Amino acid sequence: MKEAISLLFQSLSTGGLTLRNRFMRSATWLAGADAETGALTEGLLGRYGELAMGGLGLLATGYSYISRDGKGAFRQWGLHDDRRTADVRRLAEVVHGGGAKLMIQIVHAGAMRHPSTVGAGRLLSPSGGAIRGGGGLSEAATESDIARILEDFAAAARRAREGGADAVQIHGAHGYLLTQFFSPLHNRRDDGWGGSFEGRSRLFLEVFRAVRAEVGRDFPLWFKLSLSEEVEGGYDAEEGLRLALLLAQAGVDGIEVSGGTGYSTAERAESRIGVTRGESEAYFAESAKRLRAQAPRDCAVALVGGLRSLERMAELLEGGVCDLFSMSRPLIAEPDLVNRWFEDDLSPSACVSCNACFKTAERGLIDCPVMRDKDEGIWDPVPES
């Protein structure tokens, strides 16, 4: 086991990137951007610097919107405008300065827009109507909306590349526009963008082609995918795997395996509560294992969702489940977690998977109230073993 743990810390080349280790920071919205312009702020930039200094191999940014109507969250940062390329430059400087590689996540939220996001324009979805947890009644996207969305994805990716990012990740998970198009529950179209598996997966492929044409073959393009929608009437793990393989065969450089959506129940959502060391860790491992076994070797497979201990990650690596280990909440709790592990404190993440961090966005910038209480000596979240 000790040997397998040390493998986690060795450098590798995968998914078009050379990384100092196998630890990835999964895309995590931290709020903190300018509410009106979507510009990065000093506070947000400082958090990225702190994360990069914490020892990660690869750092994915929180989702950045590709157009005003693609915005999904309060104080989200935007890559919808050429003026934002300068933000990528600053991000690249701090992230590279910390020794990590920078991946920019881009998104169109579709109808999954938080109701607090004012002034973001039309609310679009595949077939109109409301979705649970979304921003209200949406309009069905027209052919010309779809054509413009393809251009917006391509332009955002171009800004990421021009700003010096190492890769782009297209957000195809968690119930945002791409998931909505793939979902038999939300996509009731009877034109070429709906119906069969081919129709529902078409937007994924067209976005990939449009972005690839803009940034070129040598720039790493990844997807984050929910391999199962985890909702009654949604797509299942078989269709999710088929979609992932379709993208991998089309030339996608890497896939981060997630699951669930913002409209799934708490037990089936992407950020599950109550994860404890052992069995409940790595709750999407089975999906990643099936993908790793069938995808072309040069397509990297990262796993996210409840990774908390080095023992479990080493076991997954030995089992050939994935190439990279991606974490979100553990790095909100401890941005320097990888260095802590590297420096020999091998105890699992202090994150107790309570999701209280989501609520802290209201204060401007997300943080971990549990660790804050710990730092103030109120209590210790890591029980004595």
Ligand SMILES: Cc1cc2nc3c(=O)[nH]c(=O)nc-3n(C[C@H](O)[C@H](O)[C@H](O)COP(=O)(O)O)c2cc1C
């Ligand atoms: C505060 C918060 C913000 C998140 N923002 C994003 C995001 O911008 N993009 C994304 O793909 N996933 C986002 N996620 C989901 C995480 O990246 C991750 O998939 C999920 O939390 C499970 O991983 P974990 O158990 O390591 O937290 C967010 C999660 C949290 C807790």
Ligand code: SF4
């Ligand atoms: S509030 Fe802290 S302990 Fe709770 S899930 Fe978020 S990061 Fe983890």
